[in-house]
Amino acid sequence: MNGIRDHISLHADALVLREKRNNVLASNIANSATPGYKARDIDFASAFKQAQGVGNLRTSDDQHFSVGNPSANGLAFRQNLNPSLDGNTVELAVEQMEFSQNTMRYQASLMLLNRKIAGLQNAIKGE
Amino acid sequence: MAINNIFDVASRSMSSQMTRLNTIATNLANAKSVASTKEEAFRPIRPVFEVDYASDFRESGLSTTDVKDIVSLDREPERIFRPNHPMADEQGFVWESTVNVDEEMVEMMETNRQYQNTLEVVSTLRTLISRTVSMGQ
Numbered sequence: 001m002n003g004i005r006d007h008i009s010l011h012a013d014a015l016v017l018r019e020k021r022n023n024v025l026a027s028n029i030a031n032s033a034t035p036g037y038k039a040r041d042i043d044f045a046s047a048f049k050q051a052q053g054v055g056n057l058r059t060s061d062d063q064h065f066s067v068g069n070p071s072a073n074g075l076a077f078r079q080n081l082n083p084s085l086d087g088n089t090v091e092l093a094v095e096q097m098e099f100s101q102n103t104m105r106y107q108a109s110l111m112l113l114n115r116k117i118a119g120l121q122n123a124i125k126g127e
Numbered sequence: 128m129a130i131n132n133i134f135d136v137a138s139r140s141m142s143s144q145m146t147r148l149n150t151i152a153t154n155l156a157n158a159k160s161v162a163s164t165k166e167e168a169f170r171p172i173r174p175v176f177e178v179d180y181a182s183d184f185r186e187s188g189l190s191t192t193d194v195k196d197i198v199s200l201d202r203e204p205e206r207i208f209r210p211n212h213p214m215a216d217e218q219g220f221v222w223e224s225t226v227n228v229d230e231e232m233v234e235m236m237e238t239n240r241q242y243q244n245t246l247e248v249v250s251t252l253r254t255l256i257s258r259t260v261s262m263g264q
């Protein structure tokens with residue numbers, strides 16, 4: 001079983017992280033009119049490394065220190081390009097671009113995963 | 128109400144924007160309306176938005192927006208001399224509401240755009256989810 005898991009785990013991890021990032025970006029867009037809301041994001045590269053077990057030490061509790069990049073385990077605040085009077089750091093254009101890029105990458109991971117599963121099925125059937 | 132998934136986020140954000148649209152409609156409907164006294168005159172109303180984080184925010188990253196309160200803006204109603212108006216007081220003055228129509232229109236456009244954005248996000252994610260459900264077929 002581990003062989004199959006290793007075969008597809010790379011894209012499965014990517015898919016999970018992309019989904020989480022989609023959630024974060026969607027929350028940013030939902031809060032684009034809330035005064036004082038600070039936009040957040042996930043550093044995909046370091047979070048992905050961590051999911052692969054090669055990145056920073058994992059933290060499982062709020063009181064744990066993370067070693068290395070402090071935002072590696074989760075959410076970090078986005079630096080906004082332009083300031084706003086009400087303290088909201090969501091910039092719709094930025095969020096929309098990040099969101100569309102993230103959904104494209106999600107679909108790419110999904111497609112690769114589909115192909116891998118199809119390949120495995122071919123191998124199992126032996127046709 | 129718990130926030131479990133993207134649909135909760137979108138529905139609550141959209142209903143907040145809907146409340147905002149309703150207040151704008153109220154304001155526009157009462158633009159130029161008059162009253163006999165300063166206290167009775169209509170003052171424009173605005174919703175107050177507040178962030179609501181999911182209980183597992185650190186894990187899921189989900190947060191949405193809620194309408195905490197609806198407040199009326201502290202703007203002095205305008206005193207206008209209209210002696211022939213049936214609502215006029217003894218000196219012939221009426222108090223007119225201070226709704227700025229241009230301002231309300233801008234608010235309406237912004238609300239409209241944000242509603243559309245959220246809707247776009249949720250329909251994109253819905254497509255992704257349904258594709259993911261049929262993975263490997």
